[in-house]
Amino acid sequence: MPRARPPSHTGETTEKAKRPFRESADMTEPSAASIAFRDARVLDGSGRPPFTASVRVADGRIDAISDAPLDADRVVDLDGSYLAPGFIDMHAHSELRLFEHPGAAEKLTQGITTEVLGQDGVSVAPVPATLTDEWEERVKSLDGSLDETWPWHTVDGYLSALEAAAPAVNCAYYAPHGNIRSMLAGFEDRPLSEEHVVAAGPVTSQRLASPGPGSENPPGELEALRQELEVALEEGAFGMSKGMIYPPSSYARDDELVALADTLAKRDSFMVSHVWNETDRVVESIDRYLDICRRGGCHAHVSHLKVGGQQNWGNSEAVLELFDDATERGQRVTFDQYPYTAGSTMLTALLPPWARQGESDDILDRLRSEDTRARIVDDISQPGDWENLAYAAGTWDNILITRTGTGHYQGETIEDIAAEMDRGPVDAMCELLVAEDLDVTMADFVMAEEDIERFLADDRGTFCTDGIFGGKPHPRAIGAFGRILERYVRERDVLSPELMSYKAAGNPADILGLRDRGYVREGYVADLVAFDLDSVSANATYEDPFQYTDGMAYVLVGGDIAVRDGEPTGARNGAVLRSYEEWGGATRPELDRAAGD
Template sequence: MPSVSTESIEFRNARVLDGTGGPAYTAHVLVDDGRIERIGDEPAGADRTVDLDESYLAPGFVDMHAHSELRLINKPAAEEKLTQGITTEVLGQDGVSVAPVPDDLKSEWEKRIQSLDGTIDRTWPWNSVAEYLDELDAAVPAVNAAHYAPHGNLRSHIAGFEDRALTDEEVGDLRDRLDRAIDGGAFGMSKGMIYPPSSYGRDPELEALAETLADRDSFMISHVWNETDRVVESIDRYLDICRRGGCHAHVSHLKVGGRQNWGDSTDVLDLFDDAVDAGQRVSFDQYPYTAGSTMLTALLPPWARQGETEDIIERLRGADVRERIADDISSPGDWENLARAAGTWDNILITRTASGDHQGETVEEIASERGLDPVDAMCELLVDEGLDVTMADFVMSEEDIERFLADERGTFCTDGIFGGKPHPRAIGTFGRILERYVRERDVLPLSLMAHKAAGHPADILGLDDRGYVKEGYVADLVVFDLDAVSENATYEDPFQFTDGFEFVLVGGAIAVRDGETTGARNGEILRSTDEWGGDSRPWLDRSTIE
C-alpha cells in the first residue's frame, strides 16, 4: 500500500452503514495506519477526532465500470470520482481497452480506444496487463484501481481485427492468454459484443473462455449483443454461455433501450431469478440516467465498422455506403440499432470530438447546419474527426432504471467517458443515486445502496479486506450528509462536482475534507491474485459482519 499518514483519526458519533445491507448504527470509528482499528460505543482516543454529529459513514464506493485507464495516468488526482465518494475504479471494460496489446497493433489500438479512454503523450510503453498496471502504479493515482482482461485485446493477438471463427488451436491459445492476464492482475474477462474485435467472438469461443474463468472461480463481464429490441434474448444467451462454461455472469451497464421495449426490465429480472434458482451466480452494474454514452461509431451497422480505422473512414466517404447505412438504420434488424432506439436524431447528443467542434449539439442540429440528411451528417462528422467522436443517446425509461436500482444483485457504475462535454454520469452518478433515488424517491433504502456501492462489489471482485466497515479492513471510507448530497453535473455543464461528501478516505489518507479534495494520492493498484491470496477468486458473502 502507498504511504499513509501516521496520524490516527477517530470519527465520533458516526451513523455507520457497514456495507452488509443492514441498518445504520451509531458508533465511534478509529482509523490508524491505513486500516479501521476499532469500532465501538465509547471513544478510544486518537491524534485527531472529528464529531460527525450523526452524518453517515460508509465503505468507499466502487465504480464497477470505468474508462479511466489513461485518465488516471494523465490526471491521477481523480477529483471527479473522489468528490462523489468513489475510492476504487474498475477498468478494462467492454472487451476493448489498453492492455494487453501486441506490438504490431499498438498504434491501431491507440486509435480505436481514444474516444473511450483518451490518450497519453507517448506511445504506450506496455504490452501485458502486468506492465500496464505497473505504469498505472507509477502514476500514483488518488483512487484504487482494478482491471479486467478485455476479450477483444486478447483476441487481437491471434486474429487481429478479422471477423472469423477461431480454430481449436487458436481458442487454446486464447485461453492461455486469458490465464496469463489473470496471473498478471486481471480480475475477470470483459467482452463487448458490439465493439470489434470482441464482437467477432463466436459462442463456442466464449464458452471455452468461460471454462477458463470457472477454473479460477472468476467471472465474465459483458456488454451484451443487444440492449434494445433483443435485450432479453441477448441476456438469456449470455447467461447460457456462462452457465455452460461454469462461470459467474456479470452484465455491464444493464439497461433497456428503445421506447418500444420499455418495461422489459421485468423479463430481464425474471431471467436472473431463474438463473439464481438454478444455482448460477449473476450480478450487474448500472448507471442512473436515461441516456447512454459511447462512441458515435456504435450507430453504424456492424459491416460498416469492419477493418482498421483508415478502412472505416474510407468506406464512410462513399455515397452508396451512406445510403446503405441509412436503409439499415431505418429498418428492423438483428443488430444493436441505437439510432433507431433513440427515435429521433435530436436524441443523439455529441459529447466530444477530436477537434472540439459540435460538442453539445445534436446530430439533427449538425445536419441542419450543414444542409445534410442526418446520416450523411453523422458520416461526415466521423470522417472529419477521424472517428474520434462520442455521444449521449437518450433511449431509456425511468421505470426500468428504478426497477434495476431496487434489485440487490446490482452494483453501480459511472461508465464515465471523459473529454469534451462528457455525459454527467462521469461526475455525478453516486450523488444522483443518493439524492434522487434514495432521498427523494425512496427507490432503494440507504442501507441497500451502501451494500450495492461497496460490499457487493468487493465480494464480486474477491477483495477480502475491503468494501465493509469492519475492524482490520482497509480504511476506504466515505462520510456524507444525506440531506446535503447534490448531483450538480448536467449535460450542459458536466464538470460540476457533487456536494455533500464531508470526508473521503483512501487507504486511511484523507482525500476529501469538507467537500474539497486534499491532494492526497494514496490509491493502490489492486492485482487479482495478490488480493485473492492465490490463483483463484475466493467466494465471499459477508452479508453479516460480526
C-alpha cells in the same frame, strides 16, 4: 417517438446548508497516525441497518469500532451523519485519464475510492506490438490518449505504469476479450481455429509463436486464446470483459466464449459483458449470455444494465425474471448500472456492424462512399438483428455529441449538426466521423425511469459511472453516485441507505474478491466516505458536466484523507490492485459477507 431527454439539471435540487463537522485537530494534512470518527451513523456495507458508533483509523486500516467514543490524534464528530465504505465504480474508463489526472477529483467527490478498468472487451492491455497504433486509435474515444506511444504490451506492464502514476483512487482491471483476441486474429471477423497458426502478423507473443522445445502439439488458436486469458489473470486481472458490439470482441462465436468461461470458472472468476443488444433484443441477449456462462461454469456479470428504446420500456421485469431463474438454478448473476436515461459511447456504435469491420482506415474509406451512406440510411431506418441505437433513440435530436477530437460540435445534437451542414442526418454523421478520424462520442437518450428504478431496487446490482471523459461528457462520469443518493435514496426512496451502501461497496468487493475492502470492519483497509444525506447534490448536467458532487464531507483512501469538507486534498494514496494479491492466491475467494462471513 417522444423526446426522451431528461431536464437539463438532472434531479432538481435546492440550495442546502453544509453541516459543519467539529474537528479536534488541524486537518490540513491528508494523513495522521490515527483518526477517529465519532457519532457516526455507520453503513457497514453488508446491507444491514445503520448503527451509531465511533470508528478509528490507524496505519491505513480500521483500527476499532466502538459504542463508546474513541480517542485518536485527530477526532471528527460526524454528529449522526453516515459513514460508509468507499464506493466502488464497477465500470470505469479512466485507463489513460489517470496518467494525466491522477488526482481523480471527479470520482473522489462522489465518494468513489476504487475504479474498475478494462471494460467492454476493448482497452489498453494486452496489445500486440504490431497493433499498438491501431489500438491507440480504437480506444481513444472511450479511454483517452497519451502524448507518447504506449510503453507496455502486457497487463502487468500497464498496471506497473499506472502504479508509477500514483493515482488517488484504487484501481482494478479486467482482461479485455477483444485485446486478447487480437493477439491471435487481429481485427479479423472469423472463427478461431482449433489448429496452431504460426505467428505471421498481429501475433507477437513469443510463447504462442514458438511454443518451445518439446512442444510437439502446439496449441490451436482457441487454446492459445485461453492461455492468453490465463496470462492476463496471472498478471493481475480480476475477470474478463467482453463487448459484443465492439470489434474485435464482437467477432467471438459462442463456442469461443464458452471456452473462456470455462477458463474463468477454473479460478472461480467471472465474465463481464456488454451484451449483443440492449434494445429490441435485450431479453434474448441476456438469456444468451447467461447460457454461455452457465455452460462454461462461471459467474455472469452484466455491464451497464439497461433497456433502450421506447418500444421496449418495461422489459426490465423480463430481465429480472431471467436473473431469478438463473439464481434458482444456482448460477450467480450480478450487474452494474448508472442512474440516467441516456447512455454514452462512441458515435461509431450507431453504424451497422458491416460498416465497422476492419481497421480504422478501412472504416473511414467506407464512410466516404455515397453508396455506403445510402445503405446505412436503409439499415438504421428499421429494426434489425443488430444493436440499432439510432432507431432506439427515435429522433436525431436524441443523439447528443459529447466529444470530438477537434472540439467542434460538442454539445450539439445530430439534428442540429445536419441543419448546419445542410445534409441529411446520416450524411452529417458520416461527415463528422470522417472529419474527426472516428474520434467522436455521444449520449443517446433511450431509457425510461421505470426500468432504471426497477434495476436500482434489485440487490444483485452494483453501481458505475461508465464515465467517458473529454469534451462535454455525459454527467454520469462526475455525478452518478451522488445522483443515486440524492434522487433515488433521499427523494424517491427507491432504495434505502443501507442497500445503497451494499450495492456501492459490499457487493462489488465480494464480486471482485477483495477480502479486506468494501466493508466497515475492524482490520479492513480504511477506504471510507462520510456524508450528510440531506446535503448530497449531484451538480453535473449535460450542459455543464464538470460540476463536482456536493455532500461528501470526508473521503479516505487507504487511511489518507482525500476529500475534506467536500474538497479534494490532493492526497494520492490509491493502490493498483492485482487479483492474485487481493485473492491471496490464484483463485477468487468465495465471499458473501452480507450473510455475516
